[in-house]
Amino acid sequence: KAGLLYFGAATDTPGFRERAPYPQSYAQYDAILEDPEEFGQTTPTNGQKWLFVEPQPGLFNFTEGDYVANLANRTEKILRCHALVWHSQLAPWVETTQWTPETLTEAIERHIREVAGYYKGRCYAWDVVNEALDEDGTYRKSVFYNVLGEEYLKLAFRVAAEVDPEAKLYYNDYGIERPASVKTAGAKRLVKMLQDAGVRIDGVGMQAHLHADNHPSEEDLIATSKGYAELGVEVAFTELDVRIKLPVDEQKLKWQSDCYEKVVGACVRVKACVGITVWDFYDPFSWVPDVFPGNGASLLWFENFEKHPAYDGMVRKFSEL
Numbered sequence: 275k276a277g278l279l280y281f282g283a284a285t286d287t288p289g290f291r292e293r294a295p296y297p298q299s300y301a302q303y304d305a306i307l308e309d310p311e312e313f314g315q316t317t318p319t320n321g322q323k324w325l326f327v328e329p330q331p332g333l334f335n336f337t338e339g340d341y342v343a344n345l346a347n348r349t350e351k352i353l354r355c356h357a358l359v360w361h362s363q364l365a366p367w368v369e370t371t372q373w374t375p376e377t378l379t380e381a382i383e384r385h386i387r388e389v390a391g392y393y394k395g396r397c398y399a400w401d402v403v404n405e406a407l408d409e410d411g412t413y414r415k416s417v418f419y420n421v422l423g424e425e426y427l428k429l430a431f432r433v434a435a436e437v438d439p440e441a442k443l444y445y446n447d448y449g450i451e452r453p454a455s456v457k458t459a460g461a462k463r464l465v466k467m468l469q470d471a472g473v474r475i476d477g478v479g480m481q482a483h484l485h486a487d488n489h490p491s492e493e494d495l496i497a498t499s500k501g502y503a504e505l506g507v508e509v510a511f512t513e514l515d516v517r518i519k520l521p522v523d524e525q526k527l528k529w530q531s532d533c534y535e536k537v538v539g540a541c542v543r544v545k546a547c548v549g550i551t552v553w554d555f556y557d558p559f560s561w562v563p564d565v566f567p568g569n570g571a572s573l574l575w576f577e578n579f580e581k582h583p584a585y586d587g588m589v590r591k592f593s594e595l
């Protein structure tokens with residue numbers, strides 16, 4: 275449909291799926307994950323992050339990332355790669371080293387050369403920089419920003435472009451799904467800043483960690499997507515989930531389904547929207563309850579492996595469009 279290339283689900287390596295509620299859930303989970311009828315794309319939720327791939331300076335370990343990359347290959351799914359430069363889940367040494375602009379530049383460059391170099395040719399897209407903005411649309415005061423200012427963004431995209439010329443290079447963030455938000459304006463400024471510097475950026479990833487009871491309208495999602503597309507980049511919904519304030523009831527599941535359906539509607543209606551990724555698909559493996567206690571049931575399969583109404587809602591929506 276239109277520019278849509280995939281509907282996918284992120285996943286973790288088995289070692290990270292600590293909350294499997296009963297032993298058989300692994301087998302049931304894997305059967306869904308590997309079913310080509312369900313998902314045509316995947317992203318490692320954790321395995322390619324700095325903490326795991328470069329735990330010590332210059333010491334690289336691709337075990338966790340490879341699990342998902344190999345699964346994508348084996349099950350013929352498109353692979354989105356996530357994330358080269360992010361302030362969170364950083365290896366502790368990155369935060370404790372006393373950097374100069376020169377030494378941090380070298381460390382970022384080495385990281386991207388090794389990691390993007392290792393996965394070269396396998397990633398449809400890379401989230402080159404993740405979550406560089408604060409809620410007010412100004413730059414987040416990460417270690418990268420504090421030492422290098424916005425130069426670190428140019429550096430990251432420039433090196434990634436050189437190392438993996440085929441991969442689409444994305445800026446990825448949350449809270450940039452609504453057209454009038456200051457953070458959305460910040461994301462657009464960031465794209466323009468890179469373009470003005472002559473640096474390649476191909477896409478904006480709207481993470482879309484949304485709320486069932488207060489979600490953007492389809493028109494808003496379309497307007498935001500078009501706003502990015504007007505800058506000449508593609509867009510994707512990269513980490514979609516729709517949290518519910520527990521307990522779950524029919525009304526909230528209906529709101530949740532409406533929200534998932536609006537994302538599908540928006541992505542199909544905007545040519546520049548290439549795909550939708552849900553941030554895992556099985557409720558017990560979602561990050562939401564850990565970070566927002568009292569919230570959950572944000573994905574497409576309940577703990578007992580029954581499907582949420584949003585699953586059929588999206589299928590219906592796809593078939594109508």
Ligand code: G3I
Pocket residue numbers: 290291319320362363404448481513561
């Ligand atoms: O690896 C350790 C393990 O050794 C230890 O036993 C265990 C104890 O709790 O923790 C494990 O680390 C956890 C890690 O996931 C791997 O499972 C961390 O505690 C946990 O905080 C971490 O959460 C991840 C979170 O990013 C960290 O910020 C989530 O799984 C992951 O879904 C989430 O993903 C992010 C995106 O990358 C960026 N956008 C927001 C999104 C949601 O926070």
